[in-house]
Amino acid sequence: MKNLLPTVGQCAPSVLPTGQNPYLPADARILRIQDLGDDIKLFDLRFTDPVLAENFSFRPGQFVELGVIGVGEGPFSLPSSPTRKGFFQLGIRRAGVLTDYIFDHLTEGDIVGIRGPLGNGFPVERFEGGDVLVVSGGLGMVPLRGLMQYLIDQRHLFNRVVLLYGSRSPEQVLFREELESMNRRGDADIVLSVDSDEGQQWSGKTGFVTDLLREVDLDPSTTHAVACGPPIFYKFVLEKLVHKGYAKDRIFLSLERRMECGVGKCGHCGVGYTFTCLHGPVFSYWDALNLPELIYT
Numbered sequence: 001m002k003n004l005l006p007t008v009g010q011c012a013p014s015v016l017p018t019g020q021n022p023y024l025p026a027d028a029r030i031l032r033i034q035d036l037g038d039d040i041k042l043f044d045l046r047f048t049d050p051v052l053a054e055n056f057s058f059r060p061g062q063f064v065e066l067g068v069i070g071v072g073e074g075p076f077s078l079p080s081s082p083t084r085k086g087f088f089q090l091g092i093r094r095a096g097v098l099t100d101y102i103f104d105h106l107t108e109g110d111i112v113g114i115r116g117p118l119g120n121g122f123p124v125e126r127f128e129g130g131d132v133l134v135v136s137g138g139l140g141m142v143p144l145r146g147l148m149q150y151l152i153d154q155r156h157l158f159n160r161v162v163l164l165y166g167s168r169s170p171e172q173v174l175f176r177e178e179l180e181s182m183n184r185r186g187d188a189d190i191v192l193s194v195d196s197d198e199g200q201q202w203s204g205k206t207g208f209v210t211d212l213l214r215e216v217d218l219d220p221s222t223t224h225a226v227a228c229g230p231p232i233f234y235k236f237v238l239e240k241l242v243h244k245g246y247a248k249d250r251i252f253l254s255l256e257r258r259m260e261c262g263v264g265k266c267g268h269c270g271v272g273y274t275f276t277c278l279h280g281p282v283f284s285y286w287d288a289l290n291l292p293e294l295i296y297t
């Protein structure tokens, strides 16, 4: 499995697994559509080319460009794990022209265009042999769910895996059943928290995800931390992690920017000296500090 992963930090290759030309999408069929929450759906997809379908591999944290002819194309993270072969998933939130079309017109059996995998992904080999602390806020759980599945599927390679996941309210907790079951099985220590339970039945914690960090007893010198969430989440989570003794090069963030081509050609995702589609969306906190506008805008 390990050998199939692209090298971390690499630039997008001129030939992608999905096609000879990085601009040319490969057809993928929508196998299943499930509601994940308010205005967010989980799509199971499979490439129509059987060889590509079985061999498609990626690194947790990478993304693909999904295109619909005559409508548009957009970048979406992969919330599934490369350890689960034959299909992949996308968690899509309704946001505008393309996603409205996907929600209102596409059904199971329809075909979309996929380019990828793109970007760098999490440096999972570096996590091997140590503990992994995953901190997620809101929709940040989409790419981090792929990472969690990867860590759990290769459980023997990692020591403790802890996930802290904060959402606004109970109905906004994504993948709740799956995460609770991982926790029950002892695959990972998972703490779910909501800002407010709004009077609903909620057995998890109430309060901000940053409060949960206080209770984490992992040794920062042998742990890698991964965080993904909205800009305000980073402000507090990164401060807390550093305060707890995590070195900035042991903290990894996944950051979204406006993207078009996804392969370093159009310049839309440029920040300072870097193109986030090539050198991201995953950055170490150390690298991101040199480009402050990367995190907070």
Ligand SMILES: Cc1cc2nc3c(=O)[nH]c(=O)nc-3n(C[C@H](O)[C@H](O)[C@H](O)COP(=O)(O)OP(=O)(O)OC[C@H]3O[C@@H](n4cnc5c(N)ncnc54)[C@H](O)[C@@H]3O)c2cc1C
Binding pocket: 063, 072, 073, 074, 075, 076, 077, 078, 091, 092, 093, 094, 095, 096, 097, 098, 099, 100, 142, 143, 255, 256, 257, 258, 259, 281
């Ligand atoms: C690396 C990466 C991974 C992403 N992963 C996911 C994912 O897993 N699930 C998901 O639902 N979305 C994800 N997004 C965001 C997604 O690409 C956009 O929501 C989508 O392209 C919007 O297209 P649209 O035509 O529906 O909306 P538009 O009509 O283009 O825009 C609607 C609104 O969304 C804003 N917007 C558009 N694109 C972005 C963007 N890239 N970042 C922030 N705001 C944007 C616009 O400013 C506008 O306010 C990701 C973005 C990036 C860069």
Ligand code: FES
Binding pocket: 258, 259, 260, 261, 262, 263, 264, 265, 266, 267, 268, 269, 270, 275, 276, 277, 278
């Ligand atoms: S999206 Fe075109 S250069 Fe990054």
